[in-house]
Amino acid sequence: MSHGPISYAHLGAASGAEPRHILSLSGGKDSAALAIYLRDRIPAMEYIFHDTGKELPKTYDYIARLEAILDKAIVCTTPEDSFDHWLAVYRGMLPSNHRRWCTRMLKLKPFEAYVGDGPVINYVGLRADENRTGYISTKPNILAVYPFQDDGLVRADIIRILEDSGLGLPPYMEWGRSRSGCYFCFYQQKIEWVRLLETHPVYFDLAAEYEERAVQHGQQFHWCQGEPLRELRRPERVQQIHENWERSEARREATRKNLPLVETLGGLEPGDDPHL
Ligand code: SF4
Structure with a gap:
């Protein structure tokens, strides 16, 4: 350095x-x-x-x-x-x-x-x-x-x-969020929405309210890749997202072992600031 x-x-x-x-x-x-x-x-x-x-x-x-x-x-x-x-x-x-x-x-x-x-x-x-x-x-x-x-x-x-x-x-x-910014930022992955729900449920609810209000304006909008937050918050869906994430992390971990050190330290991570 x-x-x-x-x-x-x-x-x-x-x-x-x-x-x-x-x-x-x-x-x-x-x-x-x-x-x-x-x-x-x-x-x-x-x-x-x-x-x-x-x-x-x-x-x-x-x-x-x-x-x-x-x-x-x-x-x-x-x-x-x-x-x-x-x-x-x-x-x-x-x-x-x-x-x-x-x-x-x-x-x-x-x-x-x-x-x-x-x-x-x-x-x-x-x-x-x-x-x-x-x-x-x-x-x-x-x-x-x-x-x-x-x-x-x-x-x-x-x-x-x-x-x-x-x-x-x-x-x-x-608590496992990858980026700074608004609590409802549309760059969040599904696992991050689940973690928002588990860590800051009030803010998850506020994000969900924005979706509900968008419908009143004639907009069909979902913050999270085509999935309404009221669906995502169902316990069985939450569990499924956790399991999917753990599986993909295990796969990533296996791949990491074959990568140069510089990539395991950061090359695979998205940037933490959505404004850059
Ligand atoms: S891109 Fe920036 S301003 Fe827009 S929702 Fe995400 S954090 Fe907020």
Whole structure:
């Protein structure tokens, strides 16, 4: 792991103005680790957290603990208009992978409003062992940089950074959720919905209510791959999902033994932030 000085300031110099340095926190492990990784190297860093208003409560505790470690305020850029406002604007059409207005309205727009029109270097927590691109602003004054990729840091490094700092892993990982974000995020796998039901039943019920209300707007919508949450919550279905997951984990475990170490540590894991 590299601990050398890091500087991207020259990248923003073309505009003539000194660029701002901004790091968006998601409540997930990668952006938190990046903040800690860069804390002492980029003193001018501005930390922001785009609160969708639909996060799990412990995310706010995690952000508060991170703020103490960074010893710097994390600016919460809660959008002026809430998720429910935008849901009404979109005539009750809940967001999904193919109509992802939630990220645009609750994350990207508040980010661009916060940034303004001056030059900005935006620090993004994609890891060296992730094979995906970010869902990031394309405004010409915002330049995205990827310090973990530049320095070759993989999942094991990120976990080490979090543990060494005393912050530890985000609370959602304790109960087996793979990503940060809204409690109803449509990127959750079936096993994650079951775990949400078992760990935070109130939030599962709230997600189910959104599905029920969508029907009243003439929308047939399911957060979870074509399966209504009221069906998924049946005890026999819950048990079946657990069993399916255990079987697929056993298969994955067998495959892992034949893979290089770097892949077993992170290459198979989805990214923890749906906004990257
Ligand atoms: S966490 Fe999921 S549901 Fe929430 S804004 Fe992001 S993509 Fe949309």
